[in-house]
Amino acid sequence: MTKTVPADVQNNVANHLNSHALPSYLDANNLGPWGQYLQQIERVTPHLGNLSRWVETLKRPKRILTVDVPIERDDGSIAHFEGYRVQHNMSRGPGKGGVRFHQDVTLSEVMALSAWMTVKNAAVNVPYGGAKGGIRVDPKTLSRGELQRLTRRYTSEISMIIGPTKDIPAPDVNTNEQVMAWMMDSYSMIEGNLSTGVVTGKPISLGGSLGRREATGRGVFVVGREAAAKRGVEIKGARVAVQGFGNVGGVAATMFNGAGAKIVAVQDHTGTVVNEGGLDVARLHEHVAETGGVGGFAGAEACLDREAFWGIESDILIPAALEQQITEENAPRIRTKIMLEGANGPTTPEADDILAANNVLVVPDVLANAGGVTVSYFEWVQDFSSFFWTEDEINARLTRIMQEAFSAVWDVAQQKNVSLRTATFILACTRVLQAREVRGLYP
Ligand SMILES: NC(=O)C1=CN([C@@H]2O[C@H](COP(=O)(O)OP(=O)(O)OC[C@H]3O[C@@H](n4cnc5c(N)ncnc54)[C@H](O)[C@@H]3O)[C@@H](O)[C@H]2O)C=CC1
Numbered sequence: 165m166t167k168t169v170p171a172d173v174q175n176n177v178a179n180h181l182n183s184h185a186l187p188s189y190l191d192a193n194n195l196g197p198w199g200q201y202l203q204q205i206e207r208v209t210p211h212l213g214n215l216s217r218w219v220e221t222l223k224r225p226k227r228i229l230t231v232d233v234p235i236e237r238d239d240g241s242i243a244h245f246e247g248y249r250v251q252h253n254m255s256r257g258p259g260k261g262g263v264r265f266h267q268d269v270t271l272s273e274v275m276a277l278s279a280w281m282t283v284k285n286a287a288v289n290v291p292y293g294g295a296k297g298g299i300r301v302d303p304k305t306l307s308r309g310e311l312q313r314l315t316r317r318y319t320s321e322i323s324m325i326i327g328p329t330k331d332i333p334a335p336d337v338n339t340n341e342q343v344m345a346w347m348m349d350s351y352s353m354i355e356g357n358l359s360t361g362v363v364t365g366k367p368i369s370l371g372g373s374l375g376r377r378e379a380t381g382r383g384v385f386v387v388g389r390e391a392a393a394k395r396g397v398e399i400k401g402a403r404v405a406v407q408g409f410g411n412v413g414g415v416a417a418t419m420f421n422g423a424g425a426k427i428v429a430v431q432d433h434t435g436t437v438v439n440e441g442g443l444d445v446a447r448l449h450e451h452v453a454e455t456g457g458v459g460g461f462a463g464a465e466a467c468l469d470r471e472a473f474w475g476i477e478s479d480i481l482i483p484a485a486l487e488q489q490i491t492e493e494n495a496p497r498i499r500t501k502i503m504l505e506g507a508n509g510p511t512t513p514e515a516d517d518i519l520a521a522n523n524v525l526v527v528p529d530v531l532a533n534a535g536g537v538t539v540s541y542f543e544w545v546q547d548f549s550s551f552f553w554t555e556d557e558i559n560a561r562l563t564r565i566m567q568e569a570f571s572a573v574w575d576v577a578q579q580k581n582v583s584l585r586t587a588t589f590i591l592a593c594t595r596v597l598q599a600r601e602v603r604g605l606y607p
């Protein structure tokens with residue numbers, strides 16, 4: 165399979181990388197996910213009209229904070245971890261985006277994740293900029309006490325740039341309601357007052373919102389239903405394959421299964437399990453709760469190796485693990501009709517072109533997984549007013565926002581004959597740069 169990235173896009177990225185725009189702390193030869201994001205920006209720029217004079221704004225994070233996070237281990241030794249909080253853009257509102265604890269976290273990754281938050285928040289029109297945080301740590305190697313000390317120290321180190329009207333963290337990979345509760349408590353101790361609005365994704369008992377835990381997977385399901393209708397795929401009986409069985413993939417699998425789809429394959433960091441007749445999703449959740457992963461699930465007909473997962477025939481494929489999973493190497497083997505990006509950044513631009521050529525409809529991360537931040541927005545609003553909504557109200561509002569966003573993106577894609585990813589970027593970047601322009605530059 166030949167590379168299908170148009171020459172002008174490649175040249176633009178090369179020129180960009182050679183220009184003064186490359187931040188000095190990045191290696192031009194190894195840009196990682198940030199390079200992937202820059203290529204996506206190159207693709208949208210020709211569609212931005214006069215606003216393209218502001219596009220450089222999107223190629224530079226507004227603020228990057230790197231912190232050393234020291235903790236005392238249970239054995240009395242001291243360990244140091246590197247953490248980040250990147251605020252990519254604040255033109256439309258305060259920074260918003262999750263915090264990831266993972267052994268492979270890099271600055272390039274957090275920069276890209278923060279930029280995708282800017283695009284995502286504008287795509288569903290919630291009044292936020294984009295931000296993201298992370299610590300390079302394998303949390304599975306920490307005791308509960310060590311994890312709490314790490315979270316509290318990290319919160320203290322970034323406390324000067326976060327806050328309910330400045331930047332509001334939330335859960336992402338390997339972080340959850342408990343981590344958010346510790347972050348809120350640490351920040352409140354520093355501020356000297358209870359500050360529930362500083363993070364979202366909190367436990368319900370601490371000002372969390374009903375429906376937030378399921379919101380990202382629910383949003384993936386809602387846009388999946390819309391995409392299936394456009395592509396003529398019946399959800400009932402559809403074959404669905406899911407990579408990642410955590411907050412996003414686990415909920416999305418449950419919802420598709422509940423609507424009559426067969427979950428024929430699931431892959432996570434412990435293995436790949438397959439059942440042609442459909443995996444028992446409820447039992448798989450129990451197995452993961454007991455063992456920490458899908459590997460060894462007794463209800464599987466077969467266990468495949470990692471790469472074989474991408475060759476499984478499906479109607480709907482949901483990557484819901486990490487970025488850069490679908491590349492020019494495995495994209496030609498993918499046999500699906502619709503790909504719903506539950507994960508952030510799972511598909512490289514080269515793979516995007518291969519999937520398009522093979523008639524796979526890709527619903528991009530910045531649209532498909534926006535349900536989480538949408539309900540985070542509801543949580544933040546509820547905390548400010550101390551008035552809490554029912555789960556039905558939350559789910560109905562979430563569904564409406566996701567459907568409207570999908571429909572607006574679909575129309576732009578049709579009008580301009582571009583992919584759903586570029587269409588989402590057109591809508592979102594226009595909103596961000598209009599805000600930038602109308603605010604003006606002078607202090
Ligand atoms: N939690 C949220 O609300 C949101 C999460 N996302 C994105 O969704 C993705 C998943 O996030 P969560 O479900 O929250 O994380 P999680 O920590 O709950 O689950 C992550 C899943 O990915 C699997 N995984 C990790 N490494 C893997 C590998 N190398 N191969 C296969 N599977 C692997 C894990 O086993 C686990 O099942 C990430 O890209 C995240 O940024 C996007 C929007 C919101």
Ligand SMILES: O=C(O)CCC(=O)C(=O)O
Pocket residue numbers: 260261262263284332333334335336364365508533534536537538540
């Ligand atoms: O809920 C949030 O604020 C952000 C969730 C997130 O990190 C994401 O959408 O990637």
